[in-house]
Amino acid sequence: MGMLRTSLAFLHLATSLAVPVPCEEKIVRLEAEIQGLKMVIDNQHRYIQDLHNSQAQRLELIPNSHLGPENLYRDCSEVFADGNVASGLYVIHPDGSPTALSVYCDMNNGGGWTVFQRRRDGTESFDRAWVEYKHGFGDLFSPDGEFWLGNEPLHYLTSQGNYDLRIDMEDFEGNQRYAEYKNFKVDDEKDQFQLHLGEYTGNAGNALADVRGPRPAGQKWAGPGSGSTRVKFSTYDQLNDESDDNAKCIRHTKAGWWFSKCDAGNLNGHYYKGPYQAMTDDGVVWYTWHGWWYSIKSVVMMVRAADLEHPPPILAPLPGQLDPSKVAGGVIRPQGQ
Structure with missing residues (x-):
């Protein structure tokens, strides 16, 4: 009896797998997946916007x-x-x-x-x-x-x-x-x-x-x-x-x-x-x-x-000060180096 139930269950499973899913059902399922992906993208966009706003607030720490x-x-x-x-x-x-x-x-x-x-x-x-x-x-x-x-x-x-x-x-x-x-x-x-x-x-x-x-000949x-x-x-x-x-x-x-x-x-x-x-x-x-x-x-x-055509005037440094003319790439070098 148990073997009969197992055989019937296997037969039912095989039959259900053999029946093709209608195109309409596939379309519905794919549309649902697309909507789910759109929701994920929207959530990511909101998260990015929150990060942008947070970064703007941290500018005060500069x-x-x-x-x-x-x-x-x-x-x-x-x-x-x-x-x-x-x-x-x-x-x-x-x-x-x-x-x-x-x-x-x-x-x-x-x-x-x-x-x-x-x-x-x-x-x-x-x-x-x-x-x-x-x-x-x-x-x-x-x-x-x-x-x-x-x-x-x-x-x-x-x-x-x-x-x-x-x-x-x-x-x-x-x-x-x-x-x-x-x-x-x-x-x-x-x-x-x-x-x-x-x-x-x-x-x-x-x-x-x-x-x-x-471009036509002669046209800049x-x-x-x-x-x-x-x-x-x-x-x-x-x-x-x-x-x-x-x-x-x-x-x-x-x-x-x-x-x-x-x-x-x-x-x-x-x-x-x-x-x-x-x-x-x-x-x-x-x-x-x-x-x-x-x-x-x-x-x-x-x-x-x-x-912006001319650089700003650079004043001569006082004794013990750094020379602005020796500033390069954001690094200030003491005089003599």
Whole structure:
């Protein structure tokens, strides 16, 4: 009798497994799974927003020696113009920003640069969602930490006036190149952090020129964001590029960027150590220097007010004081060293 029950149970199980599940039931189950995943993503977004708010509150702990008069510096250009010549962390408050921002000010190359991106060794993943690129992520506080300041802070910064963009790059052989662009601006989120760029100068090549596509003979390229075509920021979870080729690249790359000709000038790409092989050119790429299949070792992206032309006057030190002219890279060296 027991064997009969076992045989019947086995037969029932085999029969139930053999019956295909109707397509409608599969669709319902998949839709439920999609909704569950959306809830997880929404919870993560809220968690990231809470972290962002918490970080803003901790800005009060920044040493007072790095604060300007009433903390009214709008950018690192004003920090520099006020006589601060040491690179390092400062607190600024751009016009329109709901909170003050802790930023790294680079006082080299004429001074006054507000750094908004840094890549060094691949310790920080730049495969991030839209909300993370909006608010920023990474290690801003370590000297060599990798980070993205955030598209929203970048919008507030570049909406205050006319700004220049500078990109410093280094490969794994120690060679260095740079690119500078005039009239750098990032629109707000309702315009998908649309990019505006002007004239290029530098020795790295203009990897962003192809964003406009082929130009008629004799017509000068005016930069991405000029004219009727605009370059919008995209991430894997928010594709703002209607072209099929760029959409495929964005989905595969997973990084956030103003994509043009796929990853022709994507400095937020996957971190490889020099030459690499992958399904697509998804490295830290500046193709006019090393092509599509070489990933840059280090990158620093920064902005400066275009009207900052002259460094602040440096007063001679009194006996026993440190000489400000010997300040380099945020380290103050005593005289004679």
